[in-house]
Amino acid sequence: MSVHLLQTATSVLLKDPTASLGDVAKAAGVGRTTLHKRFPTRTDLVRAVANDALDLIDSVACEVDFDSDDALEDLMTRLVALGPRVEFLLRFPGLERDAELRARIEAMDQPVLDLITRLQGTRLRRDLPAWWILHTLYAGLFNAWEAISYGRLAPLDAPRFVLTTVFEGVASAGATDRT
Amino acid sequence: MSVHLLQTATSVLLKDPTASLGDVAKAAGVGRTTLHKRFPTRTDLVRAVANDALDLIDSVACEVDFDSDDALEDLMTRLVALGPRVEFLLRFPGLERDAELRARIEAMDQPVLDLITRLQGTRLRRDLPAWWILHTLYAGLFNAWEAISYGRLAPLDAPRFVLTTVFEGVASAGATDRT
DNA sequence: ACCGTTGTGAACATGAGTGTTCACCTGCTG
DNA sequence: CAGCAGGTGAACACTCATGTTCACAACGGT
Numbered sequence: 178m179s180v181h182l183l184q185t186a187t188s189v190l191l192k193d194p195t196a197s198l199g200d201v202a203k204a205a206g207v208g209r210t211t212l213h214k215r216f217p218t219r220t221d222l223v224r225a226v227a228n229d230a231l232d233l234i235d236s237v238a239c240e241v242d243f244d245s246d247d248a249l250e251d252l253m254t255r256l257v258a259l260g261p262r263v264e265f266l267l268r269f270p271g272l273e274r275d276a277e278l279r280a281r282i283e284a285m286d287q288p289v290l291d292l293i294t295r296l297q298g299t300r301l302r303r304d305l306p307a308w309w310i311l312h313t314l315y316a317g318l319f320n321a322w323e324a325i326s327y328g329r330l331a332p333l334d335a336p337r338f339v340l341t342t343v344f345e346g347v348a349s350a351g352a353t354d355r356t
Numbered sequence: 357m358s359v360h361l362l363q364t365a366t367s368v369l370l371k372d373p374t375a376s377l378g379d380v381a382k383a384a385g386v387g388r389t390t391l392h393k394r395f396p397t398r399t400d401l402v403r404a405v406a407n408d409a410l411d412l413i414d415s416v417a418c419e420v421d422f423d424s425d426d427a428l429e430d431l432m433t434r435l436v437a438l439g440p441r442v443e444f445l446l447r448f449p450g451l452e453r454d455a456e457l458r459a460r461i462e463a464m465d466q467p468v469l470d471l472i473t474r475l476q477g478t479r480l481r482r483d484l485p486a487w488w489i490l491h492t493l494y495a496g497l498f499n500a501w502e503a504i505s506y507g508r509l510a511p512l513d514a515p516r517f518v519l520t521t522v523f524e525g526v527a528s529a530g531a532t533d534r535t
Numbered sequence: 536a537c538c539g540t541t542g543t544g545a546a547c548a549t550g551a552g553t554g555t556t557c558a559c560c561t562g563c564t565g
Numbered sequence: 566c567a568g569c570a571g572g573t574g575a576a577c578a579c580t581c582a583t584g585t586t587c588a589c590a591a592c593g594g595t
Contacts, residue, residue, distance in 0.1 A: 194449050195374075197582055208543045213584070270373050270449055302520075302528045308508065309499070309517060310526045316495035320488070329487065338488060341481075346525030347489045349481045376552055387573045392554070 182207065182215070183229045186222060187265050194270055198222070223269070227278050230263045234285060243292050246300065252289070253314060253343075254336040257321055264322040267315060286311060317343040361386065361394070362408045365401060366444050373449055377401070402448070406457050409442045413464060422471050425479065431468070432493060432522075433515040436500055443501040446494060465490060496522040 185205040189196050198219060202209040216222035237255040241248055256263065266272065266282070273279055293307040301310060317339040324330035330338065364384040368375050377398060381388040395401035416434040420427055435442065445451065445461070452458055472486040480489060496518040503509035509517065 312499045313521050316499050320491045320495050344525045344527040346523045348523040
């Protein structure tokens with residue numbers, strides 16, 4: 178039941194970051210008092226939601242073989258499927274000001290950065306820094322999630338959209354513009 | 357002086373979307389009363405900031421020759437240079453709930469969408485919808501602005517980063533992965 | 536049947552942001 | 566000099582989210 182509460186909080190806070198605790202409680206079908214008992218302060222709730230998202234990422238990240246050459250594609254495909262629960266991490270304002278969360282996010286980024294750096298020896302371009310590539314991946318995920326939530330993009334199309342766009346770009350195959 | 361006020365408000369609200377009007381006034385070096393006199397309500401201020409950003413976009417968009425083949429590159433390069441003033445439009449939460457602003461943004465997107473659709477006949481891939489390409493462009497801008505504000509990216513590098521990433525992708529030239 | 540746990544609603548106090556009014560000061564113009 | 570426009574700070578009332586407390590109901594285990 179606590180799980181459902183967190184998920185509800187995620188979607189409510191994602192739709193309106195300024196939603197009151199009363200709104201969250203009502204949406205979850207519980208009393209505001211109950212919410213306060215489980216998460217004494219608003220910050221606690223936000224942190225719990227964020228950590229829930231991070232747990233979710235952890236759970237898929239540990240299924241990915243980071244030594245594989247397809248590790249990035251694999252990871253991205255799995256992340257796309259997670260949807261709103263993780264979108265929260267990229268969208269919620271002021272989340273980066275929580276030192277504890279920031280540390281966990283950075284710790285989670287590190288293996289991906291290492292993977293990118295390694296792949297820059299073979300499949301990824303070397304004229305862009307690894308962090309830029311990482312953020313480009315995130316931006317692709319973000320776009321997909323947003324498009325899905327607006328109903329513009331079919332969830333099953335999302336992985337293909339993200340992977341082709343991020344890896345190959347939006348220019349048609351033959352067109353090489355400015356070097 | 358009113359111009360400086362809007363710019364200050366932009367940066368303050370961008371750094372912390374929940375900043376109080378008192379914070380904005382203090383940052384701008386004016387009294388809160390003065391702020392209220394110019395923008396009677398908080399909504400008015402936010403709308404003014406957003407419209408200022410839209411004016412800024414208008415001013416560069418009208419310098420771009422949308423019939424040129426390089427129109428997209430030209431537009432993107434100019435947009436990158438605008439920085440935080442426009443970043444506000446993409447970052448500020450709840451902005452899309454203002455019908456008037458949403459209409460103006462859509463009206464502004466339309467010619468770019470048309471341009472993209474036209475270029476899909478030549479330089480842009482046809483297997484992605486125009487709106488997806490548009491959002492990919494925006495995501496590139498967003499990444500650049502964020503990286504610049506964090507000091508990770510030199511402003512002069514930004515246009516190249518955005519254009520190569522968005523158009524050619526992050527995969528190295530030779531590597532063609534999954535179709 | 537008793538009791539601890541858990542959830543619930545009601546009520547309250549508090550603090551912050553907001554919008555408004557008013558008296559005062561400054562600088563400029565006629 | 567008089568008057569006016571624009572800016573300023575102080576004070577006020579109002580709203581709302583928040584955090585806290587309390588008494589009560591439901592439920593399960595002993």
